[in-house]
Amino acid sequence: MFHVIRGVALVLGPVIGFAIGRSADAALVGLGVACLVVAAELVIERIPLDALVFGGIGAVGGVVVAKVVEWLVFKLDNPTCYRFMSDNMLVINLVFAYLGCVIAVRKKGELELLDKNIVVKDTKVRDSKIIDTSVLIDGRLADIAETGFLSGPLIVPRFVLHELQMVADSADAMKRQRGRRGLDILKRLQDNPDVNVKIYDKDFQNIKEVDTKLLELAKELNAKVATTDFNLSKVAALQGIPILNVNDLAGALKSVVLPGDTLPIYLAKEGKERNQAVGYLDDGTMLVVEEGRRAIGRRVSVHVSSILQTPAGRMIFARIQEGSTPHHVVEDRPSGEVSAPGA
Secondary structure, eight states, rough: OHHHHHHHHHHHHHHHHHHHHHHHHHHHHHHHHHHHHHHHHHHHTSSSSHHHHHHHHHHHHHHHHHHHHHHHHHHTTOHHHHHHHHTTTTHHHHHHHHHHHHHHEEEEEEEGGOOOHSSSSSSHHHTTEEHHHHHHHHHHHHHHHTTTOHHHHHHHHHHHHHHHHHHHOOOOSHHHHHHHHHHHHHHHHHOOOTOOEEEOOOTTTTOOHHHHHHHHHHHHHHHHEEEEOHHHHHHHTTTTOOOEHHHHHHTTTTTOOOOEEEEEEEEEESSSSSTEEEEEEETOEEEEEEEEETTTTEEEEEEEEEEEEEEEEEEEEEETTTTTTGGOOOOOOOOOOOOOOOO
């Protein structure tokens, strides 16, 4: 349908031009005008409606500013300056209209941040946190927010939301499940009345990588980046951008166990070495008990002998408390308790 209308416009252009000017030149002018109109329509078709609206408002604002400048020059009572303004008013109006249009379109994505919850004070701007795709899929951010330990506005860039939607629409069932989980976590954050979640529209069209866009946005807004991505954390550290890594937070909150401590532990299964048994602390840290095989399936008191830090996490080595015998077991495992995960 639109192609037919464009064809009709291209045919009517030279006909109307010839009818007005009665010459071949007039017909060419009419064809040129028709081509410009069709080209403008094709360009406008690809521009989002919000950009057109903001561009129009910005252009009108620019013309208003030009008129104000003309009035101020008139009030200066300088005939030379006023004559210059009068002779070039068309150009000045076009320049101010162009500037207003460009500024409005480029800054429209930042309007959502111009509310009292974010920019009343500079401290609140610095407390903003940009949310990465990985931390939404991880899900623990919503739990942290519900505890009240998370302050300041949470900014979700539109390109992060788009990436999350692409994962949720993936043909791979595992990726699709992860993407939908991320969307559910975002909805959970939005439903939390104590959390201020903002969808941020600004994009960086000249940058393809989402991680690079995140870092550029963090620099621009003087904000922190919340993520679970190890590589993103390292790159951000090199650029001096504050990072909130949920994995680091989880590591910092692990139970503090020191050599010499005595604690109760449920022994879930055999260890790799002879007579070893394996148990797990509440935070998932694996505890290997020497000579503990006889107490598998029970909760016993153990004495921590050493702690080994590995790239995968901590391993704690212990022995059943000296003098313990089967009747020194603290308690049997409750019926129906699920086994701890394997080592």
